[in-house]
Amino acid sequence: MIKACIFDLDGVIVDTAHYHFLAWKRLANELGVEFTKDDNERLKGVSRMRSMEIIMELGDVKLSPHEKEQLANKKNTWFVDYVERMAPEEIFPGVKGLIRELKNRGIKIGLASSSKNAKTVLQILHIQNDFDAIVDGTMVTHSKPDPEIFLLAAKKLGVEPFECLVFEDAEAGVEAAIAAGMKCVGIGPVTQLNKADKVLDKTGEFEVEMLTEF
Ligand code: G6P
Ligand code: MG
Numbered sequence: 001m002i003k004a005c006i007f008d009l010d011g012v013i014v015d016t017a018h019y020h021f022l023a024w025k026r027l028a029n030e031l032g033v034e035f036t037k038d039d040n041e042r043l044k045g046v047s048r049m050r051s052m053e054i055i056m057e058l059g060d061v062k063l064s065p066h067e068k069e070q071l072a073n074k075k076n077t078w079f080v081d082y083v084e085r086m087a088p089e090e091i092f093p094g095v096k097g098l099i100r101e102l103k104n105r106g107i108k109i110g111l112a113s114s115s116k117n118a119k120t121v122l123q124i125l126h127i128q129n130d131f132d133a134i135v136d137g138t139m140v141t142h143s144k145p146d147p148e149i150f151l152l153a154a155k156k157l158g159v160e161p162f163e164c165l166v167f168e169d170a171e172a173g174v175e176a177a178i179a180a181g182m183k184c185v186g187i188g189p190v191t192q193l194n195k196a197d198k199v200l201d202k203t204g205e206f207e208v209e210m211l212t213e214f
Helices: 016-030 037-041 048-059 065-084 095-104 118-124 148-157 171-179 208-213
Strands: 004-007 108-112 133-135 164-168 183-187 198-200
Touching: 004 148, 016 037, 016 048, 016 065, 048 065, 065 118, 095 108, 095 208, 108 148, 118 133, 133 148, 148 164, 148 171, 164 171, 171 183
Parallel strands: 004 108, 004 164, 108 133, 164 183, 183 198
Antiparallel strands: none
């Protein structure tokens, strides 16, 4: 029986995944590296430094650890700039209602985002108090597809991994949820997320009645 729902943030609750893409593309292009939406799929769900390394791999760019750090910081400045101009209304339709209904059914609500900016985004959307537990990129050492972030979220929520249902838009995130022994709803194209137990186009399409499917 599902006792907790754990949400990824970027691309599941709000389209900040697009802002990550814009900022990484800007950085890649500055380095003379071509960067497409397809390339971006590999960056979804993984940490900032791992994303930086993937861009370097794509363009066969060599950088010192210091340069790497500086460029990743630059990307983050652009990302934060996009996010700070975001309106609370940009939260995906139906997400607030879904969280409310899940809570009414006694389901615990967790957040598991690899982003170090997760709390800022939640504050901008005015939903920081809607979660029973929040785990972000500042609290884990291993990035998705490692299950660490989801296992920590389950621990904080006081539930067993098999009692958790994860909502994820990233392939790495789906893999992490499965590795944690959790059930997973993929948000996005089924071709990309076919390892998930169920795939929906949008988070708001999930209905509480679907909990019995897992
Ligand atoms: C999320 C996003 C990734 C992003 C990562 C780190 O998981 O899906 O695209 O790179 O968080 O985000 P940060 O805000 O810490 O750079
Ligand atoms: Mg995501």
